[in-house]
Amino acid sequence: MTPQVKPAPARSAREAYSALLPELMLADERLYCLDSDTGLFDPAAFAGAPGRYLNLGIAEQSLMGTAAGLAASGKIPFVTTMATFAATRALEAIKIDIVYNRLPVRIVATHAGLAAGHLGPTHHALEDLAVMRALPGLTVVVPADAAQAEAAIRQSAALPGPVYVRLGRKATPDLGGGGPFEIGRAQWLRPAGDGPGRDARRTPGDVAIIACGPHPVLAALRAADRLEARGVRATVLNLHTLRPLDVDAIVAAAAGTAGVVTVEEHWRSGGLGGAVAETLAEHAPTRVTRLGMPDVFAGRAGGQDDLLRRYGITADAVVTAAIDLITAIPGGGTDDPDLSRV
Helix, strand or coil, rough: CCCCCHHHHHHHHHHHHHHHHHHHHHCCCEEEEECCCCCCCCCHHCCCCCCEECCCCHHHHHHHHHHHHHHHHHCCCEEEEEEEHCCCCCHHHHHHHCCCCCCEEEEEEEECCCCCCCHHHHHCCCCCHHHHCCCCEEEEEEEHHHHHHHHHHHHHHCCCCCEEECCCCCCCEEEECCCEEEECCCCCEECCCCCCCCCHHCCCEEEEEEEHHHHHHHHHHHHHHHHHHCCCCEEEECCCCEECCCHHHHHHCCCCCCCCEEEEEEEEEEEHHHHHHCCCCCCCCCCCEEEEEECCCCCCCCCHHHHHCCCCHHHHHHHHHHHHHCCCCCCCCCHHHHHHHC
C-alpha cells in the first residue's frame, strides 16, 4: 500500500523541538539548553531545570564555545540557532571546539534552506549540509516532519559525539508510513512493486527518488503519485541522515532503475545530491539528476513556497526529471503514450 500524506495536523518541527526539550531535561540532569535569543523557548518551561537554560544572545561563536566547555565537563548541551549562522558564522568554533574534540554537543539549526526566504540571501541556509557532512564524526540529520524531529532529538541524546539536526520554520504535514524513524537508516516511503510476500525494498522501480527535508520529501511523494498515474513505478527514499549515510539503502533504491532523482532544499553542490552521487559512483554507477537550488543566490526575498517554485524544487520538476531519465534509456518508456505531458 502507498503511504499517504496526512492533510492534518500540520506541525512545526522547531516548535515540536521547543516543547520536547524541557521534558527531556527534567528526566536527565546532564541536558542543557543554550539559546541564541531565538524567541523559540519560554524560559518558564525550564522551571524544573533551574540554571540549565542559558540565553547567550546573538553570539553564535560564544554559544558553541560555551557548549563545548559544558560537554567537556560531562554535560549534553542542545544549542539552538539559525542554520545559516551555525554553518557559516560559528563554523570555526564547531569545527575546532566541538567536532575536533568529539564532544556531545547537539546543534539544532532552525530556519534551514529557504525557510527564512522573506529575510533574503543573508538568512538562506543553502550550504549547511555540504559544510556539516564534511566534518569527520559529526552526525547530520534532516527530519522530514515534526514527529521525526522529536524522534531525532530523543535519539540524539544517547548518541556519542556531536550531532547537527536541521529543522525548518513553518508547519508541515506529518508523514505516514516508512516505518519507525531511526538515525542512520533511510526510510522507504514508496517501495516500488510493494505486495504480500515480496521484498519491496529490493523490487526495482523505473526510477528512484531520494529526498531529505519536509518540502523535498512531500514533493517526492506527490511526484510519485503523478508518475504512478502515468505507468511509472517510483521508489521514494527519505534519506534523513546524511552522516552516517545508509549506503545499502541508496544502492538498493537505485538498482534496476533508469536512474535516481535527488531532491533537497539546498544548493545542488555538496548536499544530499552530492552524497548520493558519490555513493553510487563508488558502489553502483547510476545516472543521477540533482534537484535543488541552482548555483545562484536567490535574486529576491520571498516566501518559502514562492522561492521553492521559482527555483524548481517541486513535484512538477521531479516528474520531469524522472521522465527525462526514463526516456533517455533505449527502449525505455511508460504506459503513457504522450511523454511530453508532465
